[in-house]
Amino acid sequence: MKKGGRKFSALVVDDDQVIRNFEEKLLARFELETKVVKNGEEALKLFREGYTFDVVVMDMEMPVKNGPEWYGGTCRPLVQATRALRAMGVDCMIVGVTSRGDGPEKAELEAAGLNCCWEKPLNDKIVRTILDELAKKSS
C-alpha cells in the first residue's frame, strides 16, 4: 500500500529475535519498509537520529537489562517508551502487541499515547487493520 507514491514505513521493537525476524518479514510482505530494534532505547535513538516511521509496533513487555528505569517485566517499559517517544514529538501511530490480554495497563498505555494494542502474535489481519488506519490518516 502506498502513500502518494511512497511506501509506508514501520519500526518493530521487540526483544525476541525470532519475533523480530517474523514481524519484519510479515510487514515487508505487506510492502512496509521495516526496521527492527531490540528495545525502547534503540527505538528512541533512531528517532533522535532523524528517522521517521508511519507506525511503531512494540512488544508489550520488554525489560532491558542494563537500565534500571526500564526493568520491570510488565508493560512499564512500554509505557515509558511510548511516553518518551511522544515527548520527543513523535506523532506517528504507535501500536502494542501483548500476550497478557486485557488489563489495567491498557488505560495507562492509552494515556501515555499508545494508539492501540493487540493480542500477540502479529498476523496479517492486524497488519491490514494498521494499513487501513494509515491510509485513512494520509487521505
Next chain:
Amino acid sequence: MERQAAYLRNALFDQGYLDEQFLQLEDLQDETNPHFVEEVVKLFYTDSVRLIQSIELTLKNTPRDFEKLDKIMHQFKGSSTSIGAKKVKKECTQFQEYCNVGNVEGCIREFQEVKQEHAALKRKLENYFQVFHVVHVACKRSSLSHLHNDYSDAK
C-alpha cells in the same frame, strides 16, 4: 514423497502440535524465501536453548526467584507463540501459573513437560523439513528438466 510431506504437515496440526500461526509463516514462504519457515524454526530452537538453560539455573537457586522465572518463561512463550508451537505454549502457560502461586514442585514438574514438548516438536519438524527438502529439490529438478527439454525442442 509429496503426499508424505503433506501427511506429516497435516498431522502436526491434527495432533495439536501447531496452530494457525504456523500458517502465517508458511504464507511468508515463497520463491524469494523458499526456506523461510525452516529458518524461523531453526532460529527459535537456537535461541530457546539459552532461555531453557537460564530457567534451569534459576530453578536451582534458592530461594526461587519466581518473578525471574516468570519473566524468562514469558519470553520463551512469546517465541513459541510466534512459530505456532501450540503444545509448548500450553505448557509454558501452566508453568507461569505455578510461578504465580509460588509452587516449586509444580514449576519443576511442569518445566520437564515444557522441555519434552519442545524436544518432541523439534523432532517432528526436523522430520517434516527433511521430506520437504526432498520434495522441493525434486520439483526444482523436474521444472529445470522441462526447461531443458523446451530449449532442446526450440533448437
